[in-house]
Amino acid sequence: MTVNPVPQLSIxxxxxxxxxxxxxxxxxxxxxxxxxxxxxxxxSFGSIEGVGTLKGKLSTRLGTASNSxxxxxxxxxxxxxxxxxxxxxxxxxxxPTGYQYAAAYAPPGKTCPVTDANPKATDGECYVPLSQxxxxxxxxxxxxxxxxxxxxxxxxxxxxxxxxxxxxQNTSLSRxxxxxxxxxxxxxxPAAPVLDExxxxxxxxxxxxxxxxxxxxxxxxxxxxxxxxFGEDDLExxxxxxxxxxxxxxxxxxxxxxxxxxxSVAARDxxxxxxALSNQxxxxxxxxxxxxxxxxxxxxxxxxxxxFIATAAYGxxxxxxxxxxxxxxxxxxxxxxAGRWMVSEYYEKGRFLAxxxxxxPVLRALVRVMxxxxxxxxxxxxxxxxxATFGLGLLALYAYRRLRRRALSHPMLVQELR
Amino acid sequence: MARIPKALIALAPALVLVTGSARAxxxxxxxLELHGGSYSPAVDAALDGATPWKDTFGAKSMTMxxxxxxxxxxxxxxxxxxGAGFGYGWIDGKARDSAGExxxxxxxxxxxxLQLSLVYRFDWAAQxxxxxxxxxxKVGLTGAFWWATDGKDSISNTQVSGDAREGRxxxxxxxxxxxxxxxxxxFSSSMAAGFDNESGVNNSYIFAExxxxxxxxxxxxxxxxxxDNALSFGLAFEF
Numbered sequence: 001m002t003v004n005p006v007p008q009l010s011i012x013x014x015x016x017x018x019x020x021x022x023x024x025x026x027x028x029x030x031x032x033x034x035x036x037x038x039x040x041x042x043x044s045f046g047s048i049e050g051v052g053t054l055k056g057k058l059s060t061r062l063g064t065a066s067n068s069x070x071x072x073x074x075x076x077x078x079x080x081x082x083x084x085x086x087x088x089x090x091x092x093x094x095x096p097t098g099y100q101y102a103a104a105y106a107p108p109g110k111t112c113p114v115t116d117a118n119p120k121a122t123d124g125e126c127y128v129p130l131s132q133x134x135x136x137x138x139x140x141x142x143x144x145x146x147x148x149x150x151x152x153x154x155x156x157x158x159x160x161x162x163x164x165x166x167x168x169q170n171t172s173l174s175r176x177x178x179x180x181x182x183x184x185x186x187x188x189x190p191a192a193p194v195l196d197e198x199x200x201x202x203x204x205x206x207x208x209x210x211x212x213x214x215x216x217x218x219x220x221x222x223x224x225x226x227x228x229x230f231g232e233d234d235l236e237x238x239x240x241x242x243x244x245x246x247x248x249x250x251x252x253x254x255x256x257x258x259x260x261x262x263x264s265v266a267a268r269d270x271x272x273x274x275x276a277l278s279n280q281x282x283x284x285x286x287x288x289x290x291x292x293x294x295x296x297x298x299x300x301x302x303x304x305x306x307x308f309i310a311t312a313a314y315g316x317x318x319x320x321x322x323x324x325x326x327x328x329x330x331x332x333x334x335x336x337x338a339g340r341w342m343v344s345e346y347y348e349k350g351r352f353l354a355x356x357x358x359x360x361p362v363l364r365a366l367v368r369v370m371x372x373x374x375x376x377x378x379x380x381x382x383x384x385x386x387x388a389t390f391g392l393g394l395l396a397l398y399a400y401r402r403l404r405r406r407a408l409s410h411p412m413l414v415q416e417l418r
Numbered sequence: 419m420a421r422i423p424k425a426l427i428a429l430a431p432a433l434v435l436v437t438g439s440a441r442a443x444x445x446x447x448x449x450l451e452l453h454g455g456s457y458s459p460a461v462d463a464a465l466d467g468a469t470p471w472k473d474t475f476g477a478k479s480m481t482m483x484x485x486x487x488x489x490x491x492x493x494x495x496x497x498x499x500x501g502a503g504f505g506y507g508w509i510d511g512k513a514r515d516s517a518g519e520x521x522x523x524x525x526x527x528x529x530x531x532l533q534l535s536l537v538y539r540f541d542w543a544a545q546x547x548x549x550x551x552x553x554x555x556k557v558g559l560t561g562a563f564w565w566a567t568d569g570k571d572s573i574s575n576t577q578v579s580g581d582a583r584e585g586r587x588x589x590x591x592x593x594x595x596x597x598x599x600x601x602x603x604x605f606s607s608s609m610a611a612g613f614d615n616e617s618g619v620n621n622s623y624i625f626a627e628x629x630x631x632x633x634x635x636x637x638x639x640x641x642x643x644x645x646d647n648a649l650s651f652g653l654a655f656e657f
Contacts, residue, residue: 201523201569202513252570288513290525291474292566292574292585295461295642298468302642304584324636372590376559379592379636392536399491399498 040168040177041096045069046089046139054084054146061272062086062183071183073146073162074271078154078187081146090166090179093138101168102131103142107151108160108185114178117169124151135168150185159188186271190214193221193247193275198263198283204252205283209265211247218270223249224277225263232277242268260284325371328378332386446490446620446656449499449539453484453627455650457507457529464634464643473518474525475511482507482529484650488537496540503533513569523569529644531562531633533593544621550601552623560591562633562644589633589641597627599654623654 048064048071050057057080058064063071073081088103104112104119105127112126113119121128127149129142144164152158164181191213199206207223224230226238241251255261262282267275289297292304333339381389456479461471488501506528513523535558543549565586568574574585602622603610613619627650635641 199522201521204523204570206522250570286515286521288515288521288523288569290513290523290566290568290574290585291470291511291527292568292583293576294468294470294473294514295465295566296576296578296583298465298470300461300465300468300470300642301640302587302589303640304587376590395498396491396500399500403489403491 040092040166040179042092042094043166043179044091044093045181046091046141049087049089051085051087051143054081054086058086071181072271073150073183073185074273075154075187075189076272078150078185081150082154084146086144086146087141088144088164088181089139089141090181091139092135092166092168095135095138096168096170098171099135099168100132100171101135101140101166102128102133103140104128104131104165104167105144105149106163106165107149108158108162110151111163112165114165114167114176116173116176117167119165119167140166149183150187152185152187154187157188159186161185184271186269186273188269189273190219190267190269190275193265193267193278195263195265195278195281198261198281200283200285201250201252202288203255203257203285204250205255205261205263205285206248206250207263207265207281208248209278211267214267214269214275220245220268221247221249222266222268222274223251223263224266225251225261227259227261229262229280230264235277255285257285257287324375324378324382327382332378332381443620444614444618444657446493446497448490449486449488449501449537449654449656451484451486451503451625451652451654453482453486453505453650453652455482455484455627455648455652456480457482457648458646459529459633459642459644460646461643464639473514475509475527478509478511480507480509480527480529482648482650484531484533484652486533486535488535495542496538499537499539501535501537503535505529505531505533507531521569524571525569525574526567526571527564528567529562529564531560531631533560534558535593535595539599544601548601548604550604552599552601554597554599556593556595556597556629558593560593560631560633562589562591563587564589564642564644587642589644590635591631591633591645592636593629593631593633595627595629597625599623599625617657619655619657621656623656624652625654626651 045066045068047066048058048062048068049055059077059080061072061074061077063069100117102117102119104121106112106125110125112128117133118131119126119128127145129144130140149162151162162183162185164183165178166181167176167178169176191211193209193211193214195207195209197208199208205225207225209221211219211221220242221244222240222242223244224235224238224240226234230238239254241249260282261284262280264277264280266277295302329343333343377389380392384392458479459471462469482505484503484505486501486503488499490497490499492498507530508526508528510524510526512520513525515521535556537554537556539552539554541552544552563586566574567585576583576585600623602624610622613622628647629650630647631645633644
């Protein structure tokens with residue numbers, strides 16, 4: 001709206017540009033001063049500590065440590081903190097000189113004025129523990145009555161943000177800065193989910209539930225189970241699984257077959273408020289047989305595990321593989337002079353190697369693995385015959401030579417070689 | 419048009435053939451096959467009356483996906499190649515209770531076969547005369563890693579006479595396969611030429627393959643018998 005008058009001015013283009021520049025600088029300066037007025041320079045959150053009976057008893061949800069950025073009070077906290085006080089400390093470092101300050105707080109849905117360092121206290125809306133104090137140090141500490149800060153009964157279902165205010169003002173009253181610390185007050189418990197079914201398994205069960213009420217992005221669930229029916233008051237004494245973000249969960253440890261378990265589910269919101277328990281269902285896990293168990297029970301002889309390594313490690317013979325090698329020795333190698341020489345050399349020198357590795361399980365396992373291709377080759381020779389294998393070898397040699405020739409004649413490769 | 423010599427017009431078809439064949443193909447080096455199919459190991463057949471496979475998984479077959487890559491060693495009357503491949507097959511079933519009835523415990527069996535194959539493809543007619551059918555055969559060795567899972571989706575374990583029996587292992591064997599490939603390039607030779615220019619893929623095929631796998635540690639009676647006759651289908655790219 002300040003731009004419109006500009007064309008009406010009888011000034012040249014250069015002057016017009018200068019005027020627009022000044023206007024822009026003015027806008028920027030205004031914005032900058034506005035920002036400085038909103039936030040206290042060099043401000044940082046210090047800590048929150050319990051006072052009196054609450055000393056050392058505050059929940060970490062309240063964000064008590066100096067690096068905390070989230071502060072939260074849930075229903076349990078509300079009950080724990082009833083009638084209690086906390087001391088809040090903040091820092092302004094380095095400290096500006098010639099300033100006075102005020103500290104105030106307001107419950108959810110209420111606010112305190114931040115126009116000067118003397119905010120007006122209003123019962124139920126704004127509480128002012130400190131006002132118009134001279135800022136002499138870098139740390140400001142003030143006490144907050146938690147009943148006033150929470151401002152609602154613990155079963156009120158209220159959900160909102162309480163605020164702590166720090167306001168500083170210079171002595172000439174020309175500059176006011178303030179800072180807010182929000183504390184989420186969540187006194188609304190999530191709705192209880194509905195436990196649809198609990199499916200038994202082998203020393204396990206799977207609970208499945210539905211939840212149409214709570215926000216699925218922020219809700220977690222807790223599955224409670226015990227070997228007797230239980231209620232809200234028994235939760236500390238029974239088993240549970242928490243931190244579940246899906247609507248089904250399999251409990252797979254610590255269960256016995258043929259025992260009966262009672263299962264309930266509760267929802268937990270991001271403030272750790274827990275819903276009432278869902279309906280309760282019972283389940284009796286029972287032994288089942290999977291494929292491998294059925295195979296073994298049906299007479300399957302595969303020992304399982306990686307047998308040639310395990311066999312080598314445990315020292316029992318690899319019957320099939322050894323049989324193949326023995327057959328290869330007898331049917332192929334022993335049929336020629338060269339083969340007989342190889343067998344003779346092997347028995348003369350190989351036994352030393354065998355004796356050396358005999359008590360070294362790892363080395364034996366390694367040798368067994370290395371023998372696998374040899375066993376395969378022996379099997380091929382025994383099935384296809386030596387001549388066919390020789391033919392295959394020649395074919396492979398021919399292919400290799402052709403491949404090499406082709407690779408060397410490839411223009412790109414030749415170029416690269418050069 | 420009138421100024422073009424008649425002799426040149428007469429030679430045009432021949433020129434098209436020559437130039438066409440000259441730019442149509444980059445060198446063929448490898449074949450990549452992507453298989454999808456089913457697999458039913460002969461576990462029960464190797465047992466004396468017991469049918470753990472059928473009891474757990476019913477009449478269903480495993481789903482098997484495989485990949486095979488081979489290097490073409492010889493390209494004269496057909497192509498001879500050596501290749502390797504791997505696959506993954508899986509099946510889910512239900513554990514049984516003491517009465518033999520299916521329970522809600524989901525259990526499974528998984529197989530990861532590794533194969534080394536010698537391949538012969540009779541693609542001479544396809545290369546020479548654009549006949550779109552290429553029969554082929556493979557033979558090679560197989561090593562199949564396998565594992566069975568229990569209701570907790572863990573490797574199944576059981577004990578016999580105090581000895582632990584772990585439901586996983588490696589079974590060796592061999593395979594032989596035959597198949598027929600159909601050359602897709604005939605549907606659009608220009609698209610095929612573009613594919614070759616841009617990606618170096620000379621030929622694209624669909625195929626059906628029948629494979630006999632004898633995966634039982636070469637006849638060992640002490641091994642899980644994973645043999646099967648399986649049909650697979652898929653796409654192949656020669657590049």
